[in-house]
Amino acid sequence: MAFKVVTFCLLLFAIFCALFTVCLFRTLFTFRSPKPEPCGSNHKQIVADQNVLKRFSDAIKLRTISWEKGVYERDELAKFAALIKNSFPNIHSSKFITHEIVNNYSMLYTIKGSDSSLKPYLLLAHLDVVPVEVNKWIFPPFEGTIKDGYIYGRGSIDVKFSVMSIMEALEYLLKNGFKPKRSFYISFGHDEEVLGADGARMVANKLKIKGVGELEYLLDEGSPVLKNIILGVNTLVAMVSTTEKGYATVRITVKGEPGHSSFPPFNLAVNKLAKIIAKFTPNAHRNMFGYGIEMDLLESIAPYASFPYKFVYSNLWLFEHILAYIFTLKPLTNSFIRTSTTIVKVNAGIKENVVPSEAEAVINHRINPSQSVKEIFEYDKYLAKDENVTIQLLDGYFEPLSISPTKDTFGFEKISKSIKEIFGDIPVVPGILIGNTDSRWYRNLTNCIYRFLPVVLTEDDLKGVHGHNERLSVSNYENSINFYHHLILNSNEKHILQKKKIKSEL
Incomplete structure (x- = not known):
């Protein structure tokens, strides 16, 4: 029994060493720090006088x-x-x-x-x-x-x-x-x-x-040109966007019982709407890390990063899931890896003592290039599924580029x-x-x-x-x-x- 445990531990250690060696090789040789390119120019500087x-x-x-x-x-x-x-x-x-x-x-x-x-x-x-x-x-x-x-x-x-x-x-x-x-x-x-x-x-x-x-x-x-935004990279980083997100806006409308505010009915449109739009968080749609160009971005950054970030960026095949989580921690990086979801308008009521019979919310999406308008709208319908609720895709939507x-x-x-x-x-x-x-x-x-x-x-x-x-x-x-x-x-x-x-x- 003891021999089997030792053998198993040695096998794990060997696998770890092999993985570490592969990762270190990629870090030091495949994603080595580049030599500075000659960028001199004879152009006379234009002065903003x-x-x-x-x-x-x-x-x-x-x-x-x-x-x-x-x-x-x-x-x-x-x-x-x-x-x-x-x-x-x-x-x-x-x-x-x-x-x-x-x-x-x-x-x-x-x-x-x-x-x-x-x-x-x-x-x-x-x-x-x-x-x-x-x-x-x-x-x-x-x-x-x-x-x-x-x-x-x-x-x-x-x-x-x-x-x-x-x-x-x-x-x-x-x-x-x-x-x-x-x-x-x-x-x-x-x-x-x-x-x-x-x-x-x-x-x-x-x-x-x-x-x-x-x-x-x-x-x-x-x-x-980004400054102090990408972890582990102390130099400036010029990000040239090679794609942009799609665009879609949906309107959710909820019907309820009207009445006097002094004895409100149980079926309130506003309350039902609140429960529905609570599902439309910034993380409502799935994490698409690994499906878009963020892998190319990080591998391009790797030669300029400091340790341990260089080690991680050079081996996305191993650390992909960890980075997918890290990207969710800040609003800016979170928006890179998923379709963004923002409640931009909420409307209900005509007077303070009148229970509104209808409430609506407008939600804007910027659609990840790995997804489509149809996919996003179908998931929105799933989130908003309820009685007396309608959801409408508004005009002006377009697919990612x-x-x-x-x-x-x-x-x-x-x-x-x-x-x-x-x-x-x-x-x-x-x-x-x-x-x-x-x-x-x-x-x-x-x-x-x-x-x-x-x-x-x-x-x-x-x-x-x-x-x-x-x-x-x-x-x-x-x-x-x-x-x-x-x-x-x-x-x-x-x-x-x-x-x-x-x-x-x-």
């Missing part, structure tokens, strides 16, 4: 709010278009650039290159912003206040800085004699915050009418190169965008759709997006301008860089 900052501040002052589909501040949007035209005279007087207003407010620029054999690319941003709660802000949200190295205001991050950065970069290039070989487009939608049906959708249709067959790549707003390629692709390579030229030799990794952008309207023009914000943001910075006290540092804004400057120059090249291929460990 007072004139540059004033133009950005003036853009923030415009209340280009989108309230709901088809309802937006039209006069303010027109003022924004006028501001852009007056601020960048070289762009609007260039012989090889045409400027069009699409559906009254969206903007489309065509920059004609000299080599028609090269496929064009598209840079996107949007002019509109979300509403604000004015009394919750330190500085007025539409004054463009510059204080202590920050520009405050709605749209400073989402996403007027991209609009102005792209234009500043192109204006600077034209002043210095830039003549493109590769054609490209710039488009600013006017209703992205209400799903872009009047703006980006119409611009995409315009491009088709113009005969644009296929784009080399598309770059829209997306994930930022497909994952864009990153290996040996022109767009991802040029975006990565430009990132490293601005932010240094930091990891550039694929990611998932947990929100939604205008880019989905252009799916028929390219399968190389990337989403990236060329600014360094922390978790606290991200709270200002659609929240209070949204702000962007002056240094971030300057980096953003220079990123687009480099990207336009790098995209003027004909081919991707040929890199030495690394043999597989197998």
Whole structure:
């Protein structure tokens, strides 16, 4: 008996040693720390001087709010278009650039290159912003206040800085004699915050009418350069989103008995609704870790991580279930691995002494790329299953976008190169965008759709997006301008860089 126990223990020890050896080998050799890439550039740094900052501040002052589909501040949007035209005279007087207003407010620029054999690319941003709660802000949200190295205001991050950065970069290039070989487009939608049906959708249709067959790549707003967000990684991490979530909103309506509040009936609509929506927690839908691109993300991060995180990220085959749990501990990482579920509206009652006969809740989902609208709606129906309850899938839903390629692709390579030229030799990794952008309207023009914000943001910075006290540092804004400057120059090249291929460990 003792011999069997010893043999069993030795067998377990041998298995442990074998597993440890395999994991250590993968950590040290397969996911070894990369040598710094030469990222030097002869490009002269564009400085965000007072004139540059004033133009950005003036853009923030415009209340280009989108309230709901088809309802937006039209006069303010027109003022924004006028501001852009007056601020960048070289762009609007260039012989090889045409400027069009699409559906009254969206903007489309065509920059004609000299080599028609090269496929064009598209840079996107949007002019509109979300509403604000004015009394919750330190500085007025539409004054463009510059204080202590920050520009405050709605749209400073989402996403007027991209609009102005792209234009500043192109204006600077034209002043210095830039003549493109590769054609490209710039488009600013006017209703992205209400799903872009009047703006980006119409611009995409315009491009088709113009005969644009296929784009080399598309770059829209997306994930930022992350700071102190990924465990075990002390360096900045540039996350370029190669997919984005789908979108669906459902309405749950509960019927109950009406009456006087002094002797309420037992079958209260509000009480029943409360029991149902209590099931719709942030973790209501299942954990999809391992089904999406988070594995690629972590393996891309592994060479830059410190121990023991590097050991874990290098061996996802062994630690997958542990990481699946760890990702659930923070709202941001939890949203990466599942369909998010948020109760956004609850409504019932007409007067304080009248028992409401009906109560309703509206629930918004951002759908994980590994799932579908149908799958999510069927599970919602299961959660809400009860008598006198109806559940409705509201208009405006759409499926998650497909994952864009990153290996040996022109767009991802040029975006990565430009990132490293601005932010240094930091990891550039694929990611998932947990929100939604205008880019989905252009799916028929390219399968190389990337989403990236060329600014360094922390978790606290991200709270200002659609929240209070949204702000962007002056240094971030300057980096953003220079990123687009480099990207336009790098995209003027004909081919991707040929890199030495690394043999597989197998």
